[in-house]
Amino acid sequence: MLVPGDRVAVDGFLATVRFVGEIPNWPNETAIGVEWDVPERGKNDGSLNGTRYFSTRHGAKSGSFVKLSKLQPTRSFMDAMAYQYASDESLASESVSLVDHFDLTIGTKKVESYGFEKLSRLQADFRNLETATLERLNVAVSSPIDSSLHNLQVLNLGFNLLDWHNLMQIVLQLPNLHTLKANGNRWTRYERCEPCLSVRTLHLSACDLGSCEYTSQLLSCFPRLQHLHVASNGLNRIQVCGLESLDLSDNSFSLLSDAPPAKRLNLSYNDLHIPPLTDVSLQMVEELDLCNAAVSEWSEIDNLAQLPNLTSLRILNTPLLNSIDYDSAISQLFARIPSLVKLDGTVYTAEHRDNFELYFISKVRSKEWSCPSPRWAALCAKHGLSPEKSAPAERFPTSTRVDVVYNDLRFSATLFSSATVGKLRGKISRKFGLSVLDFQLYTQLGQDTEHLANDQQPVAALALANPVQVKLQPWERGLRQQPYPRKSGVAD
The missing domain is CATH 2.30.30.190 (CAP Gly-rich-like domain)
Known part of the structure; x- marks a missing residue:
């Protein structure tokens, strides 16, 4: 009932x-x-x-x-396994539940109900399984699990009807299970159970954990977790520690300091700011995703410099980056965060970093940008420059301004001397929401139109006038219009 x-x-x-x-x-x-x-x-x-x-x-x-x-009928775990993975269709569609039959080892009752051949085939199917997906099959109860499933390593029980007790009864019967996906389930009650020591990766996204009074008890059932995914749960706090990776995207965190530490921390799609960081545990963070967060001030980026191991950052679609040219933002991000190596998926070399830092120094000296005193002193010392902000510019990298025109849309971008045509293509892709495969680049040189086809070619090596007018044309359109000039005397 x-x-x-x-x-x-x-x-x-x-x-x-x-x-x-x-x-x-x-x-x-x-x-x-x-x-x-x-x-x-x-x-x-x-x-x-x-x-x-x-x-x-x-x-x-x-x-x-x-x-x-x-109400739709529910299934037991073994019923769902037979439905999804039995090679014999007649066995998979049996109306009689398999629960009772898997209570016993292979014996008279099983043979009478299904026949030895069918059961052997079913067990053979299961024995080869390392990954099983039972998503949206209305699984509601556990059942005694046949030993042929002991090789199962990854189990997806997303969007089913299991209470926590039945979920754990399933998991605890699978000794080699290391990844459990239970996204989209909800739990309104909790019973103490034996901990699962095999699971290292747990997916509990869209489980309404922010409204669940048992969240900490649920997580405590997996004491050896290394990777936890709890996106879209309405969470503003969670108690976990020592994880390799933690996905808290699309929750309700307002401060980075409220998040628990993890080497790889995803806080994208949170209305989140970065205060001064006093919790030393956050110093373990190596990769941080802040895309679509509420970060709006450069002082917040300066606070990230308190994370000495931070090497990778994602920060697209934040108010801060939307307010400035992306290349200028790159310079500031690398200059302000000394440990940064990878930004928004792109790895930058030490030479890139030097260019970014020198450009940043030139902007601070021209009073266009500001920099906290300790970081300013460290930057100048690194490059052998005077810390006087009024000192003349020395060996600063040159930049090229590119005007990009696409139909009736236009924007200007500043590129460093080391920037390539591919880099320009990426900027245009982000700005206009176009796939990099959907357009070609052209520039007008007097009466001639030059096709910028080599993505590895440095923009500075083109020796073009500044600014450069670049027009975009979709591939199909460009091919129809024959962008390359024809040589006289050449037949079609």
Whole structure:
């Protein structure tokens, strides 16, 4: 019998039971009050004709009443395995549950029910499995698991109907399981269970953990975790430590200092700022993703310099980077964060860093940019320059300004002397939202049109006038218009 807190599926949509009983609209029929995982599917807040039957937690219209007869049937774990992976179609579609049969070793009952040949074939199928995906199969209960599944290493149970007890009963019977994916499940109750020591990677994204009162207990069931994915959970705090990687994207963190430490930390799509960092545990961070965060001040980047091991940063689509030319932003980011090597997926060399830092110094001396005193002194000492901000420029890298025109759109970009045509192509791709394969680059040299086809060619080596007018043409259009000048006397 269903009780509040149970999980159900209706027409492929998952929901949590909030009420079981009768309502005046459906006399003599059991009504199930549910709160949908997708709130937009709901019609009410648990009230009907002025009478409240249950309360919703995620919006005034995230609930509905459904008839008991509308609920989709559920499966056991072994039923789902047979349905998904049995090579014999007749076995996979058996209407009788396999749960009872897998309670026993191969013996009379199994042979009578399925025949020795079918069961041997099923066990052979399972024995070869290292990865199993049972996503959206309405798995609701565990079952005794046959030893032929002991080779299973990766299990996807995403978007099913398992409570925590049944989930752990499955996991604890798979001794070699190292990766568990349980995204899209919800847990309204918790029972203490034996810890799982084999799982190293855990995916619990979109599980509403921010509203779950048992989140810390759930995570404590996996004491040897190295990689945790808990995106899209409405979290603003979580207690974990010592992880190799932690995905907290699309949550509700407001400060970097609220995040637990991990070598690879993903905080993209959080409305997050970077305060001065006093927690020494964050010094273990080596890779940090802040794409689409709320970072808006260069002082926040200066605070990142307090992370001595930070070598990789992603920071696209933040207010800070959207307010400045990307190449100028690169210079500031590398100059302000001395340990940085990889930015937005691109690895930069020591020569690149020197160019960025020298360009940064020139901008500070021209009073266009500012720099904290300790970092300024370190930069000048590194390059053998006077720390006087009014000192004349010395051996600073030159830059090229490129005007880019695409239909009626136009923007200007500043490129360093070491920048290539490929770098320019990447900037244009980001600016206009075009694939790098969707356009060609041309520049006008007097009466001639030159095709910029070599992505490895430095822009400075083109010896073009400054600024350079660059026009974009889609590949198909460019080919039809024959961008290369024809030589006279050459037949078609």
